[in-house]
Amino acid sequence: MNEPVFFGKLPSANPIADDGDDLHFCSTCAFAPVCLPEGVDKHALRELHMLVEHVGPFRTGEAIFRTGDRFAAIYAVRGGTVQTRLVDDAGREQVLGFHLPGEVIGLNAIHPEIYPCDAIAIESTYVCRFSFPALAILAAKVPRVQQQLFRLLSADIGKATQLAGDHSADERLAAFLLDLADRYAARGFSDRRFHLTMTRVDIANYLRFAAETVSRVLRRFQDRQLVLITGREVELLDLSALRRLARNISRR
């Protein structure tokens, strides 16, 4: 497990996922399900590879896309972390999500045909660019690609819905930590110890409360032996208690 590398401090310490080859994508990629099953048309798969562009690195604060840019592509995060956020008319920011390697951003731009939010790298970040018109054409030819696109879109509705529930700060933060743990685990990292790549302010904004509340709730969790926090290093000590706290937030 390359955890130690992940926890390092140099930019190179958040490695790019494996590159894959002509027939296999980066194994953590959201499009991996398209490639893994047997019997996929190898020619079509090669086409999928053809239309991917590797882009990066983006430095902290740099934008993959910005609100109002014309929609032309969706992006899969290859390494690093991307934050999506929107700025309302009053100038207040609203963090919509943190996107880890393998996750796809930009799907919410298909309908408006412009990106409805900013996508900002919050550490050194690499992405794969999928031209959407090209992808749509491929989807019409390869059922599995179409199906995967439908699934990714549908899953995003579910994610957005989760955030919309009205829940206490404890519930939300417990769910947030468990969600991150699950997603890291799905990528082969530890599901108990991980590094927060985002600031408290960003977490607070994402969960819709004040930065101070993040500090206070984390302290409460720590006092109750649920977690161990050292700066941005997190260790989950009592998963079942955390799950009990988060249980009211429908997950999946």
Add this chain to the structure above:
Amino acid sequence: MNEPVFFGKLPSANPIADDGDDLHFCSTCAFAPVCLPEGVDKHALRELHMLVEHVGPFRTGEAIFRTGDRFAAIYAVRGGTVQTRLVDDAGREQVLGFHLPGEVIGLNAIHPEIYPCDAIAIESTYVCRFSFPALAILAAKVPRVQQQLFRLLSADIGKATQLAGDHSADERLAAFLLDLADRYAARGFSDRRFHLTMTRVDIANYLRFAAETVSRVLRRFQDRQLVLITGREVELLDLSALRRLARNISRR
């Protein structure tokens, strides 16, 4: 304008939208954009018609689908109102949305492959059923159908995102009223006077606050001459003031 009919009280008073014919769907339907433009393959269009099943009526409280049902179809509301809601582990309800004629429900079930929420008729309701496997096959053949599905899915992400913002009760309720007004207007009804088909409790639950708060905010709006409320009849008096209140909730 068939507003008077819409405001009537008999079950028959919420009429089914026009039925369309072989080449044109009900004009308010979410799939109308597929049919309206010139040059659409008429044979394919007929196929789309073939796979639609008209279902109903559902009486108040009856379910179009329920949480955990295996996903097989999406539905367009043809007449009436559908409420989607989920029940969390603690047994508390959460209203996800109110769906008016022409709007599509069930898209969030594609990924989990089971419906992640209940869809309940809150008045006498008719729907169109689209078998999803059949629709996916058609989408691969007819680019416009695929595109429309992508758009509907993407738009739903946006809608879910809106609800997720943290906003004051005034902001949320103003946005809610304006949103309803827009949607009724898009269906040919008045954008200033309409009938709330849902209870205060449901509105409150949808907006993530207590039922009492709905009453209090509506009263405040009325005292400030922004709206006129008579039971469930609503008249918007000062649209620009309401828009100013709601302005921080990103719309589209």
Add this chain to the structure above:
DNA sequence: CGGCGGCTTGAAGGACGTCAAGATTAGTGG
């Protein structure tokens, strides 16, 4: 007429936000 669900209104309490001050960490240049 009586009962019940839906709605309104008031009073009290609580969860979280805001403000302010300090502590800790990270980043930078000497």
Add this chain to the structure above:
DNA sequence: CCACTAATCTTGACGTCCTTCAAGCCGCCG
């Protein structure tokens, strides 16, 4: 390696918006 500065984070005190609890009202249907 250290000094200095800025950013991030923590903690406390206080205020506020909204919830909760409780009571009463309205309209509808049996």
